[in-house]
Amino acid sequence: xxxxxxxxHPKLKNKxxxxxxxxxxxxxxNAVRKKLELANYKVTVSNNVHDAxxxxxxxxxxxxxxxxIMPDIxxxxxxxxxxxxxxxxxxxxxxxxxxxxxxLSEMGYSLGSAHYIxxxxxxxxxxxxxxxxxxxxxxxxx
Numbered sequence: 001x002x003x004x005x006x007x008x009h010p011k012l013k014n015k016x017x018x019x020x021x022x023x024x025x026x027x028x029x030n031a032v033r034k035k036l037e038l039a040n041y042k043v044t045v046s047n048n049v050h051d052a053x054x055x056x057x058x059x060x061x062x063x064x065x066x067x068x069i070m071p072d073i074x075x076x077x078x079x080x081x082x083x084x085x086x087x088x089x090x091x092x093x094x095x096x097x098x099x100x101x102x103x104l105s106e107m108g109y110s111l112g113s114a115h116y117i118x119x120x121x122x123x124x125x126x127x128x129x130x131x132x133x134x135x136x137x138x139x140x141x142x
Contacts, residue, residue, distance in 0.1 A: 018042040020061035022052040022078075023096070024070050031123050032065065039127045049078040056082060060089040065117075065130070068097035068104070076109045094130055096121070 019041050023029045026047060033043045044059060046052035049070055068075040079093055094115040097104070101116060117129050 016041070016062040018044065018059070018061045019063045019065055020044045020046065020052065020055060020059065020091075021065045022046045022049065022070070022075070023065075023067040024048060025067070032126060035123050035126050049073045049075075052078070053082065053088075056088040061091050063091050063130070064093045066093050066095055068095050068099060068109075074109075076104075079114070 019036055021029060021032050021036070021043060022045075023032070024047050029045050029047060033045050036043045044055055044061060046055055049072065052064075052066075066075040066078065070078070073081065075095055075097075082088060083090065092115070094117060096117045096119055098119045099107075100118065104110075115130075121129055
């Protein structure tokens with residue numbers, strides 16, 4: 001199995017080095033940042049989508065790890081908002097949430113082919129979970 005840094009994906013330029021983590025839970029945000037930094041990733045964190053949007057306008061992360069349940073704009077709405085913008089990068093997104101995919105569907109949200117990691121997760125296994133989520137993504141003919 002390839003490591004997270006070796007996943008072959010057109011938008012990843014064959015390598016993940018920089019991850020933008022967006023979550024309003026400061027404790028989880030810092031735990032995720034520390035774990036990914038220990039795994040030798042550059043990590044930028046944001047505790048709200050407005051700050052994340054600004055960071056996307058000046059940075060080019062290789063991957064976004066995004067909480068779904070956020071104040072103001074939820075993660076899914078944020079994904080749709082940034083997908084139509086041409087002035088920012090569009091890295092692959094891995095969602096994380098306490099809500100199941102089924103519950104999200106019942107609420108009228110579709111993740112489409114986006115990756116998903118259910119909360120709670122073992123922080124020590126986060127690099128492996130990200131690797132699994134990305135490598136299981138269906139090919140989109142790129």
